[in-house]
Amino acid sequence: VHSNIDSSDSGSDASNVDTELDFGARLREARELKGITLNEIASATKISIGVLEALEQNDISRLPGGIFSRAFIRSYANAVGLDPEKAVREFLDEFSFEINKSSTSTRSTTSGHLTLTFEKEEDFESQRLMTRTLIRLLAVSVPLAGLIIYCGSGRQLDTVQNPLNSQPLSEPTPSISMSEMAGVSVNSNPLEDDETDLLLIDVHPAATCWVSLTVDGNLAFSRLMQPGDREVLQAREEIVLNVGDAGAFAFSLNQQLGKPLGSSGQVITVRINQDNVEDFVVQ
Structure with a gap:
């Protein structure tokens, strides 16, 4: 995500950030020192205000997880004059307990009221829809295949061709x-x-x-x-x-x-x- 906010004077502002603050507070202080609003960052980075607020409030449960969270942190840091890679490292270090606790398969952890989810929700939903569609196709195709096999096998009752095919229906039909x-x-x-x-x-x-x-x-x-x-x-x-x-x-x-x-x-x-x-x- 590219930012259009000028960060050419970021050096002096970033050096004034209180390192004793937690991760979210450091981001907020850097933004305030820069004199930038959340709306301006959202407009420049195309990141929703809700996600930006979650970063400043350490509300991990509202972040999308994985590479998306790290990309958002880099964009935010760049917009407020912080070193993007350093900001990512600080984020990972500060929430290492939650990250280490998460399993490799689900990449999902919980600590107190914080939930860190690294599973890509879009892929999961796509796979679930694909599975559901496949099941529906099987439900239709299996009976149809059985019907085709049954009809093609010749396992049907003998039928008698009506000898009056060429005659109008108004004439009486003989027994068959x-x-x-x-x-x-x-x-x-x-x-x-x-x-x-x-x-x-x-x-x-x-x-x-x-x-x-x-x-x-x-x-x-x-x-x-x-x-x-x-x-x-x-x-x-x-x-x-x-x-x-x-x-x-x-x-x-x-x-x-x-x-x-x-x-x-x-x-x-x-x-x-x-x-x-x-x-x-x-x-």
């Missing part, structure tokens, strides 16, 4: 084996009178989307679906949908177009039953 896997008994015509209470869901995402679908308490499938993929299932009681990207997901219920479940990138879980099925379709 996935429904049978979910524990639903299906006739050749799923819309016969005895099965009018069934929930028929047709899943056909518009973009790549992870989908997990549970029918009447049984997991039907859980996989990454691509545009053009399609799953048609029936349930008697409840359908539970877990969608990794609501904006890419598209479906129909009982041959009615389903409402958007959310925005792009939003993870959604919904439960559909006979009581709320109308809430999920376009009227």
Whole structure:
């Protein structure tokens, strides 16, 4: 830190400082002999008035510690006409008890009401933030990696491609084996009178989307679906949908177009039953 205060006449002033005074008092006396205010030193050295006051009051607990404290002492001493290196030595000698008591790792000591801290707080805070960020990244990346491995391993339930891919949704959908896997008994015509209470869901995402679908308490499938993929299932009681990207997901219920479940990138879980099925379709 450079000082703009003229110290050309420092020799005579510095020689008049009472050496019997403690360190802080010597600094204050040198400043007063020089006729300089703390505001002037703060303006010239860019050191806060609080730190300058701490130096004069021997309040070590308010100093940043380490090389910063020594740099502040040098700047202060130079501003008031004292030998900067001698001032640093006197500071270290006067507070040697606290310095020697501090450990090499933490460089932090306490004596009475004085605490001497030489740890660079900025580095500590930066490391703590970096560690916190790394933990958050791991928390997200580990489950994602597991999902990718799971989807790529082929460990998924067999799905049946609906033979009516090219036909409009207005036509009745035949029974499929996935429904049978979910524990639903299906006739050749799923819309016969005895099965009018069934929930028929047709899943056909518009973009790549992870989908997990549970029918009447049984997991039907859980996989990454691509545009053009399609799953048609029936349930008697409840359908539970877990969608990794609501904006890419598209479906129909009982041959009615389903409402958007959310925005792009939003993870959604919904439960559909006979009581709320109308809430999920376009009227």
